[in-house]
Amino acid sequence: MSTPSPHSVSLTRYLIEEQRAGRINADARLLIEVVARACKTISIAVGKGALGGVLGDAGTGNIQGEAQKKLDVLSNEILLEANAWGGHLAGLASEEMDHSQPISDLAPDVYPRGNYLLLFDPLDGSSNIDVNISVGTIFSVLRCPEGVTQAQDEHYLQPGTAQVAAGYCTYGPSTMLVLTIGNGTHAFTLDREVGSFMLTTRGMRIPEETREFAVNMSNQRFWEAPMQAYVGDLLAGSEGPRGKDFNMRWVASMVADVHRILTRGGIFSYPLDSKCAAKGGKLRLMYEANPMSFLVEQAGGAASTGRQRMLEVPPTGLHQRVPVFLGSRHEVDAAVRYHHEHD
Numbered sequence: 001m002s003t004p005s006p007h008s009v010s011l012t013r014y015l016i017e018e019q020r021a022g023r024i025n026a027d028a029r030l031l032i033e034v035v036a037r038a039c040k041t042i043s044i045a046v047g048k049g050a051l052g053g054v055l056g057d058a059g060t061g062n063i064q065g066e067a068q069k070k071l072d073v074l075s076n077e078i079l080l081e082a083n084a085w086g087g088h089l090a091g092l093a094s095e096e097m098d099h100s101q102p103i104s105d106l107a108p109d110v111y112p113r114g115n116y117l118l119l120f121d122p123l124d125g126s127s128n129i130d131v132n133i134s135v136g137t138i139f140s141v142l143r144c145p146e147g148v149t150q151a152q153d154e155h156y157l158q159p160g161t162a163q164v165a166a167g168y169c170t171y172g173p174s175t176m177l178v179l180t181i182g183n184g185t186h187a188f189t190l191d192r193e194v195g196s197f198m199l200t201t202r203g204m205r206i207p208e209e210t211r212e213f214a215v216n217m218s219n220q221r222f223w224e225a226p227m228q229a230y231v232g233d234l235l236a237g238s239e240g241p242r243g244k245d246f247n248m249r250w251v252a253s254m255v256a257d258v259h260r261i262l263t264r265g266g267i268f269s270y271p272l273d274s275k276c277a278a279k280g281g282k283l284r285l286m287y288e289a290n291p292m293s294f295l296v297e298q299a300g301g302a303a304s305t306g307r308q309r310m311l312e313v314p315p316t317g318l319h320q321r322v323p324v325f326l327g328s329r330h331e332v333d334a335a336v337r338y339h340h341e342h343d
Ligand code: AHM
Pocket: 066, 121, 123, 124, 125, 126, 127, 216, 252, 253, 254, 255, 270
C-alpha cells in the first residue's frame, strides 16, 4: 500500500484509522466530526466580521457576570444544535450556560441519548472579536458515568485525566483544529475550498526548554509572592539567576497563545491574583484548563496550577476557576519550583 502524500489525510480518515486501531469507538468518532463541523460553521461566521452583522455585544451576561458578545451566543447555539441530534451525547455543558443540558431536555423523545458528555467554551478570547484578532473554540469530552439516565452538573465533575478527547479550533489567518484522543496531539488545517480539515502536523511536540513566556503583565502588582519572584527572575534575563534572556508574547486569546506554544514552545500562565483570588483564578478548569492541559501533555509539555498537576485537580463546580501554568516542560517545572520555594 502506498504512503499517503503529505496533507492528504482528512480528519475523517484520521478518525476512521484511529477507530480501526481500537483507540476510539464509532460514537466518539461521530462526536468529534460533529464538533469539527460546528467549528466550520463558527469559522464562517467569524470570518464574515462586520459584513455578517455579528460583531458587538449581545446585551446579555453569562453565569460568571461577563458581558456576552453576539458571536459568543451564536457559537454556543451552533454547537448546541449541531450536537443535539447525533445520538452520541448524554448532555452538554458550556461556559456560556448556567447549567448543563441533558440531551433529553433539548429534544424530548426525539433524539437518542448517547454515553458522552461534551463541555465547551464556544468562543474563547471574546475581547478580541471586535478587533479582528484570533479567537477559538475549546472542547472536552468525558464519559457519562454508568447507570446515569439524566446527566446533571455533578456528573461532569471528573478530573482532567478522565477526558476521552479534547481540542480547540483557532479562527486565525487559517482555521485549525488541534485534537487529542490520548494518542498524541495533531493539527488539522481547514481547506476552505474543499471544506475539509486536513492533517498538517502529526504528533506536535513542545520543546522542553524555552525563552518565551506569556502572561498579562498589567496584573503584576496583584500576583502572589511565588509569581512575583518567578517573573522577576525571567525579566532579570542573562544577568539574573535564570541565566538567559526571555521574550514575552500575550495575545489575550488563550487558544492563540496555546497554539503558539504547541508550535514553537513557551510557557503560558494566568496565575492567581488578588483580583480573582476569591473565584480561585481567572480561567475555567472544565472548559479551558483541562482540555488545554490534555493537549499540552500529549505533546510532551506540562500543565500545573503551580501547586498541583492540572489534570489531577478534583473538580468541585462546573464553572470552577484555577490558576494555570502550561507549556514547555522544564519551564513549567521551574514555575512550580518557585511556588514550592516561596509559599
Ligand atoms: P473568555 O473565555 O471570557 O474569552 O476569557 C478567557 C480569556 C483567555 O482567552 C485569555 O487568556 C484571557 O481571558 C485574557 O485575559 P486578560 O483580558 O486578562 O488578558
